[in-house]
Amino acid sequence: MTTPLRCSHSRSSVKPDAGAGRADWLHIAREMADDLSTDAAEREQAGKTPLDEVSRLRESGLLALLVPAEQGGAGEDWRTAYAVVRTVAAADGPIGHLLGHHYFLSFSPRFFADPARADQIERKSAQGQWCWGxxxxxxxxxxxxxxxxxxxxxxxxxxxxxxxxxxxxxxxxxxxxxxxxxxxxxxxxxxxxxxxxxxxxxxxxxxxxxxxxxxxxxxxxxxxxxxxLSPDEGALSPFASLAVPTARLVSTQFCLGVAEGLLAEVHEHGRAARASRQPFSPQAWPDSPPPQDPYALTVYGELTVVARGASALADEAVDALSRGLAQGEDLDDEECAEIAVLASLAEAAASRAAREITTRALDVVGADAAATRHGFDRFWRDTRTHTLCEPTAHRLREIGDYFLNGAHPPFTLPA
Missing domain, CATH: 2.40.110.10 (Butyryl-CoA Dehydrogenase, subunit A, domain 2)
Structure with missing residues (x-):
């Protein structure tokens, strides 16, 4: 899980030096998350077009993260991109969603265009620091x-x-x-x-x-x-069909990021409350649960298990996808189907975890969670909006059909 995201450092537009690695980009993502978290609730309530937020992403160099170095980008892989999306989403769900969507769409020429055209587009995208929608x-x-x-x-x-x-x-x-x-x-x-x-x-x-x-x-x-983009059997190569699990794992990382972000906010709220609390006077649940309330501790423990379990599935699916992408056109249909099913498993688990965590985590805070100034409700609203757009019922049926009957999941790109 992520650590609490409150930070007061100033905004920075410094990009990593040439040859920067995964650790450098994750550091930039954490700085971006810290920056976004300082006023995330206020910006979300204002609901303005995120021109400033996208400008910050552009200045950081994160938009060209997946573009190969020879085309002018950072040359990072999807493991890094997913970690960046999750980190940003924990601080600001919509911006994490926007960034993840950009990564998938800007990578799509590699799935659907010929290699020379894909290289040309990626070069232009990196030069212009395009944000894709x-x-x-x-x-x-x-x-x-x-x-x-x-x-x-x-x-x-x-x-x-x-x-x-x-x-x-x-x-x-x-x-x-x-x-x-x-x-x-x-x-x-x-x-x-x-x-x-x-x-x-x-x-x-x-x-x-x-x-x-x-x-x-x-x-x-x-x-x-x-x-x-035809779903007809044989219309796409197994490699091009990896577009589906790639996109589903963007959805997965968004859900995990938002869920972990709320847990971090709840943790920080409790720490701040304990630091400023007068000599403690126990009150009955749920008005203001004390720090050792057994029910509050149990809820936090249960939600930690849910988050860690979904995270482990996501890691397994990302590893499988990375191996599939590395195989390129040597990937076969059966390997592609297994990757697609693992991605659907991860997305279903992350979706369930996000819904449960954003619903129950506020019980740990108690009545104070309803205060608008905290902005805790944005985590639930972002999750519910996303899971309405990306229901997992069909994914569960496809998972069952694969494990019981060996049926390959259809080519169905998520919203």
């Missing part, structure tokens, strides 16, 4: 991609996409007119035919800059249309 979920009705002489025209309406209010590039899913084949498409949101709107009235994840986006005959170059 959008979404290629199977749940969204596809946009329409109409072929033209020099490319395509993109039209349609997407109900929700993360980061549309701040993204430098959008990755979306569109179906070719006449054939219906779904493809991944890269779009410049600065084009006048792209119109987005924020959903500031959402229950949680208010700083993820999400919202609807409409495309009105937006010109698309042929090079910005990548490979198929």
């Amino acid at each position: 959008g979404g290629i979920s199977s749940h969204e009705p596809p946009l329409i991609l109409t072929p033209k002489a020099n490319g395509y025209l993109l039209s349609g309406y997407q109900r929700y996409a993360t980061g549309v209010g701040i993204a430098d590039r959008l990755m979306v899913r569109a179906a070719v007119y006449g054939t219906g084949e779904p493809l991944a498409v890269l779009v410049d949101p600065a084009h006048p035919g792209v119109e987005s709107g924020s959903t500031g009235d959402t229950l949680g994840r208010r700083l993820a800059a999400g919202g609807a986006v409409e495309f009105d005959s937006v010109p698309i170059m042929k090079d910005d249309v990548f490979g198929s």
Whole structure:
């Protein structure tokens, strides 16, 4: 679990030196988390577009974390990226979600584009420190991609996409007119035919800059249309199919980060309360649970077990995915299916842990947890919004079908 996230140091935009390693980037992520945590509750309540937060991510160099060093990025792997997402999400869930979504979308050309085009896009992304938004979920009705002489025209309406209010590039899913084949498409949101709107009235994840986006005959170059997103058997290589577990483990790290962040806040609140408390006078649960209240201790112990168990599953799934990504095109269907199932297991466990922790952890605080000034409610709202968008019921069925019948999970990209 993370340690308490309160810190009063000043904001820093210093990037690691060339050749920085995993430890350096995790240090930058912790500094970013400490920075974000100082006013996370106030910013979340204000609900403004996170332009300043994205600027800080850009200045830190974290946006180019996964871009290979030869393309101008940090050259880190997904183990580091997941740890960064989890660290940031513990301090500020929506910004952690935004960053994780960016990592997945900016990495997607490696899954769906040819290697030369993927290298070219990553180089431009690193040079411009692009923040990626959008979404290629199977749940969204596809946009329409109409072929033209020099490319395509993109039209349609997407109900929700993360980061549309701040993204430098959008990755979306569109179906070719006449054939219906779904493809991944890269779009410049600065084009006048792209119109987005924020959903500031959402229950949680208010700083993820999400919202609807409409495309009105937006010109698309042929090079910005990548490979198929078809769920049909054999349409994608096993390596390209790793896009699904990669995205599910972003969801996993977000859930774990938010859950661990609330536990850290509760721990810090209790420490501060004990430090300032007058000679203790026991009161009955639940008005103000004393530090040795057996029920409060049991709740914290149970939730620690839940968090550690989900974290262990996540680590196992990340290790499996890392091995699969290293195999590249040598990966076979059975290995891909096993990785996908492990990722679904991890996501289901993390989702359950986050829901339970963000519901029960406040019992340890007692009545004071209801005070708006603490902002504890944001953890629950961020979790509930995310788990409504990413329900695990279908994942559980797929897990059962795999272990009982050997059925491979379908290619279904999460929201």
